[in-house]
Amino acid sequence: MEKFNPRKNKIVEKQGPKLWLAISPTLVFYFLYLFQINQFVTYLLFSDKATLNILLKAKQEGTDTCAGRYIYMHNLPSRFNDDLIKNCEAYIELRNKCNFLVNSGFGPRISNDDHNQTTQFLTTETGSWYSTNQFMLEVIFREKMRHYGCLTNDSSLSSAVFVPFYAGFDVRLFWGYNVKQRDELGEDLARWLSGRPEWRRMYGRDHFFVAGRVGRDFRRLSDQDSDWGNKLLRLPEFENMTMLSIETNSWSNEFAVPYPSYFHPKSxxxxxxxxxxxxxxxxxxxxxxxxxxxxxxxxxxxxxxxxxxxxxxxxxxxxxxxxxxxxxxxxxxxxxxxxxxxxxxxxxxxxxxxxxxxxxxxxxxxxxxxxxxxxxxxxxxxxxxxxxxxxxxxxxxxxxxxxxxxxxxxxxxxxxxxxxxxxxxxxxxxxIYTKPKVVGPDKIEDAFEIAMARVLERVSLFKMPRI
Known part of the structure; x- marks a missing residue:
């Protein structure tokens, strides 16, 4: 850059660059010092592997919209979910629910052909209405989770871990059996989970599952055969986990989410x-x-x-x-x-x-x-x-x-x-629970999305450093 020098009556080059050269070692030392401090603070704040992986992904691909929202879903042995509904007809207590398992747990689709003028509400919403049973929450959540936008198969990235256990379908053992039989599957799952590397990270405090029945069904008061339900939520492992259910019985680790209704829109x-x-x-x-x-x-x-x-x-x-x-x-x-x-x-x-x-x-x-x-x-x-x-x-x-x-x-x-x-x-x-494949601009903040946000918020509190 040039400027006018009145003493020499001519335009001369500005002396700035020489001044910069004179002070640059001090500035360089200062910036190096700040950089080291910044690196140290970054290490303290983001030293865990999951956060480092998120930062690396964000650096490679730009802003990571899933940072802090990744969920890992356990691939459970089929005895904990699929087998329970596969043999639905074999259990007299479940037979009246078997036909509702279709369409991701939404049940049979309602058609205008099935009814008369009372189907006025269907004329504008054909394809969004289903005959949904109130106890299908576990099946619906699992299918919704399969299409969750921040689902990851890398558990080190996850902020929470979903356990797709069909706890409510174990109702076939809620009565008419001794307590040992009723508790067997839950105790089996507790052993399976506690042996996983994901469990050792927070001993289940970042794990959650969904129950399609009321909370009292899983908190049997005693070990008397005459008492109702099982003791799933009294097991030490499940006391650490978060349960979402249609009705809560405790205010510690149970949180109520809406019963499934009939309307499952796609946009x-x-x-x-x-x-x-x-x-x-x-x-x-x-x-x-x-x-x-x-x-x-x-x-x-x-x-x-x-x-x-x-x-x-x-x-x-x-x-x-x-x-x-x-x-x-x-x-x-x-x-x-x-x-x-x-x-x-x-x-x-x-x-x-x-x-x-x-x-x-x-x-x-x-x-x-x-x-x-x-x-x-x-x-x-x-x-x-x-x-x-x-x-x-x-x-x-x-x-x-x-x-x-x-x-x-x-x-x-x-x-x-x-x-x-x-x-x-x-x-x-x-x-409402929208159709599982709704993504992009048509995505709705439905009951599932709200529940996931609050579960992640709850888990984050366990991860906060104690002062």
Whole structure:
């Protein structure tokens, strides 16, 4: 670069380069010092093999979008999964579920040809609706995991490890057998896992599995043959692992994920189209209940709920699942929910219900009577402010006849109803399980994706250095 020198009255070359040469040794030493410090810090932060491999991949291919999200899936011996469903017909307890194993656990596809005008919702969504059994979660998750975008066959890269064990299908041994037989498969898996190199990394704290049944089925209280279930979650190895199930029984390592419902779309467009349809639906009934009474459960309020529904003079629709074969028909069930502003969800055998997710899918505002039905369960999937999307009525108030469900619901303003329905509509994508091969721009943050993100977040807490 040139500049004018007034003393010599001419343009001369700037003296900068000579100054640079004079001070460059000091600068070089300074930069070398910073570089060494940086290398040392990098070594401390990223010394583990998995992180180094991720950094190498990122350096070679640019930004690694899967860094911190890689999941490794164990290739279990078939006795822990495939064999359990291969012989489904051999077990009387499972026979009514065998036909639902098709289509990656979604069950038989629903066709317009199978029904009449009640299939209005199918006319715009043919191909996305299936007759899905509520206990198929393990099969669905395994198939979804096979298409997970950050699945790796290199366990050293993984942040979490998935164990595709069909724990819920071991239900064939939940009763009528001695406890030794019931616990045998779980103990076998515990030995298999603890012998793997992946286990020794964090002794199972980075492992997780899915159970398609409620948590209490795997926490037998004693070793008496008369007690229900097995002791899977009482085994030391499984106490370290994370379990995802349709209902939790403990607040330590169990986390509830949505029951499978009937809608399994392949694109975001399908979801938006369905949301638009439930938004525009005209609803004839103020409230409805789909279910059966529980006369053998003294604490059940279903009898009172049914009585109030039947006494509502046409404001409530009751689909009796004790006498009505249509309760097993997804189209009939969804037709009731789509026709209702509010859907009553009293507890059944356990606090949670698959019906809750069916009704939300239909755009119906749920009415809960027990906080364990949703509020204390599916915290990853629902707004923290429960009043935004649901109504709560105390079980005790119903039992003692203190509250009229109809009078309480009819007092809710149209403005608040509209607001709650908008929230329910927003929840729909979060509680569905999309088709396994949905990738790219059509990918939806469904229940599976949300669960994977939270599992990875949970595992990362175990990996944080203690100060």
């Amino acid at each position: 975001e467009i399908d979801v938006k189209r369905w949301q638009r349809q439930v938004r525009m639906k005209q609803r004839r009934f103020l409230f409805s209940f789909v279910g059966a009474p529980r006369p053998n459960l003294k604490e059940s309020i279903r009898g009172e709920v049914i009585s109030q529904c039947l006494a509502s003079q046409g404001k409530c629709k009751f689909l009796n699942c004790e006498t009505n074969k249509y309760c097993g028909d997804p189209v009939k069930v969804m037709d009731v929910f789509q026709d209702s502003v509010f859907c009553l969800q009293p507890p059944g055998d356990t606090p949670t219900r698959r019906s809750t997710f069916d009704s939300i899918l239909a755009g119906c505002i749920p009415v809960f009577f027990n906080r364990d039905s949703v509020y204390n369960q599916y915290k990853w999937f629902f707004p923290k402010d429960h009043t935004k999307y649901s109504v709560y009525i105390s079980e005790e108030d119903v039992k003692i006849g203190k509250v009229s469900i109809e009078n309480l619901l009819i007092m809710i303003s149209e403005e608040r109803i509209l607001s709650m329905r908008n929230e329910v509509e927003k929840i729909i994508p979060k509680i």
